[in-house]
Amino acid sequence: MTGVPPPRSFEPPPGSKVKPKKILSxxxxxxxxxxxxxxxxxxxxxxxxxxxxxxxxxxxxxxxxxxxxxxxxxxxxxxxxxxxxxxxxxxxxxxxxxxxxxxxxxxxxxxxxxxxxxxxxxxxxxxxxxxxxxxxxxxxxxxxxxxxxxxxxxxxxxxxxxxxxxxxxxxxxxxxxxxxxxxxxxxxxxxxxxxxxxxxxxxxxxxxxxxxxxxxxxxxxxxxxxxxxxxxxxxSPEVHFFIWSLVRYTLTLLGLATLHVVTLKCYSRYCLHFPLWALVAYYSCTALPVLAQILVQFARMAHTVAASWRKSLISRNDVYHLLVKELCRAIFNGALAVGFLVWAPDMIKIADGRYPVRISIAIVFAYLASDAAFALLAQVVTRILVKTKGHFWLIGGSDHTWEEEQLLKAKAHTELTVRCGARAPFCFFGCLSAAAPPAGGPQRQSGMSARACLSSTLLFFATPRAANFKCLKSPQTSVFSDLHRDERRARPDKKKVPATRALALPLCQKTCSAPLRLVGPALSRKEGRR
Known part of the structure; x- marks a missing residue:
């Protein structure tokens, strides 16, 4: 068959009588x-x-x-x-x-x-x-x-x-x-x-x-x-990670030696007072490096997730998933691994020296075991969600990246300008015109002040997915209807508009001079009124 690489073999040195073999891949x-x-x-x-x-x-x-x-x-x-x-x-x-x-x-x-x-x-x-x-x-x-x-x-x-x-x-x-x-x-x-x-x-x-x-x-x-x-x-970050792991395991062994040789022997035979300095040395070599690794990794992870989101490498769902997952990992490893390392001296004392080898092995591999347990649990839960719900994140979020959300917001602004004209790019210009008196005439009554309408409009646009809900007035002509319909097909589990987004609808309806209806990011005027 054409394009198939030949079996691999090695050329013998000059003068060698060894016959090379063909290695199949x-x-x-x-x-x-x-x-x-x-x-x-x-x-x-x-x-x-x-x-x-x-x-x-x-x-x-x-x-x-x-x-x-x-x-x-x-x-x-x-x-x-x-x-x-x-x-x-x-x-x-x-x-x-x-x-x-x-x-x-x-x-x-x-x-x-x-x-x-x-x-x-x-x-x-x-x-x-x-x-x-x-x-x-x-x-x-x-x-x-x-x-x-x-x-x-x-x-x-x-x-x-x-x-x-x-x-x-x-x-x-x-x-x-x-x-x-x-x-x-x-x-x-x-x-x-x-x-x-x-x-x-x-x-x-x-x-x-x-x-x-x-x-x-x-x-x-x-x-x-x-x-x-x-x-x-x-x-090669893996080389750096491997070297740090060797350093941490070496410190753990030093702390374990301090615990066995100094703390237990000294306390049980010769010392009249509990050797606190030995316990401090043990905690500094075992629990402190693990705790420092957990905190540093979480801080660097949060920075990386934020930077990846701004570069549009990941979606909002990915951001939520990573932040929640790694936060749970930090809490789980901190509670299990660090907690076990802190209580290990008391456990050895309670065991009265009956299980020194088992407890010592558990001390050395406490962080590795806790991290593996959390990773396996997280993967099982994630795969169950993907299998049953079709997605790994179900609470809020979206499949859009940062750039896609900016495009949706730009389309929302364009649609608002087309529907409301120069009066209301963000709806509050219409609200201000409703509160202002006409030239040469009495002031028109309004159900709400312009400040309240402005606050409600900003409240709506501050929500993360403001560009994903359709205009109820004329869905057949609204680009947001298409966006909403496409997203509902991709994510059928989203059925309700969050309350913070729906809050802006009645507020702006009461205030704007022209009868405007706000659902999602779209503002529509009643037909025939210009």
Whole structure:
């Protein structure tokens, strides 16, 4: 079949008599029909966004592989055992989808995915196999490379293993179908133009031809993907997160040693007074770093969500979902993990030294366990909502981004100007004319002052989704009727207008000189009155 990459093999060094083997990748198994990939079926539902480990980026699991386009910065769950077993690959992928694992493998999509063929291979509109750029290797490929480079001699095996470990991955172009056993693909939320996508693909191809030597700490797959993607920064937040996690675990072990060696031994045998300084050292090494991480991550997350909203990377529903979810995570982890770390000394004292190993293990992994428990609970609840209600956020909000809401408000202002003329761009000009006396005549009575009408109008326009409700007077001619009808089709669960928006209707009806009706953002005058 045309376009199928050949099996991978390694060239032996000059003078070697070792015969290299051909390594088959998953795409060869799919095309031979020996097995099928685990690609998810086409789903129109939008998946909820997530916060990356650096709390500075937003990413989202794609609902179907056909949503991927060239230039996309994508990730899958990091799997060091990839291609050993399809079910192991799927299990690792599922753990990442459930937020039980926070380390990812990064790559760049080089082609637009148009469809998935009968073999389960993603293809372009020209029927070519979709490819990606990545730094990768497999266990089978690593073993074969070591065997070939070692000349088949055991004496040179340690040296070759060390060299191969330092440069175990290679930058190359591989089919996207090689990840068919890991169907949960994540994509960074970025606004990319066609020019940006062309530049990303061009830089990725150039990197394949002039690749950087791989190093897990300062030249890994995340470094190179961020370099050519929309971020264009040679950085790896996962390395920073991993280093901080090691520091926190080291501090936890120091605090645990302080608790066992100093506090319990000293208090039970030699000391006449409770060693408060030892407890302070324990809390400073265990509970304080966890609490600081929770607070710092939440603050950075809130800033990232606000910035992403202003950049129109996420919708209002996404904003509400992320803020509520991460706030609940902070409360849950703070109550469970920090609470357990604070009460651990008393628990050891009550246990009278009977379970030191179990309690020590619980102290070390308290935060990890609480975070995993919350992530699993949040994912289960979210998936139930999506399955039953068709959406992951049901209270207020909208599917519009910030730019879309600004466009809706601009359309609302235009419709108001057309319907009310120069009298009432925001309705209160009409209110002022109602309260003002006509030239040379007595003052006209009004049911409400101009100040009250102005307040009610501003109250209406201050509500977040003011541009999404139709004009009841003439829905057949109002652009807001179309907007309302489209949104009701997309969100059938919205049945009532919030009270704060409906409040402006009777107030302005009593005040305006011309009989105006305000429902949503639209003001309509009765037919025949100009």
């Amino acid at each position: 998953p795409i060869h198994h799919y095309l031979s029909r020996s097995r099928k990939p685990f690609w998810c079926a086409e789903q129109p539902l939008t998946r909820p966004p997530r916060i990356y480990v650096d709390q500075k980026s937003v990413f989202r699991e794609v609902a179907a592989v056909t949503q991927l386009r060239r230039g996309d910065h994508c990730m899958i769950t990091l799997n060091v055992l990839r291609c050993l077993s399809p079910w192991v690959d799927y299990l690792v992928s599922l753990m990442g989808s459930l937020e039980l694992f926070h380390l990812y493998h990064h790559f760049v999509i080089l082609d637009d995915v148009a469809f998935v063929d009968e073999f389960g291979v993603p293809r372009t509109e020209q029927d070519d196999i979709v490819s990606i750029m990545e730094y990768s290797n497999t266990v089978e490929g690593f073993i074969e490379e070591v065997r070939v480079q070692a000349f088949g001699a055991w004496c040179s095996l340690p040296r070759v293993v060390l060299q191969t470990l330092l440069h175990k991955a290679h930058c190359h172009k591989v089919p996207l179908a090689d990840y068919g056993d890991m169907p949960h693909i994540f994509r960074m939320e970025e606004k990319l133009t066609e020019v940006d996508r062309e530049r990303i693909v061009r830089d990725a191809v150039n990197l394949i031809d002039n690749q950087i030597s791989y190093n897990i700490l300062w030249a890994n797959c995340e470094h190179t993907t961020n370099l050519v993607s929309g971020k264009q920064q040679y950085t």
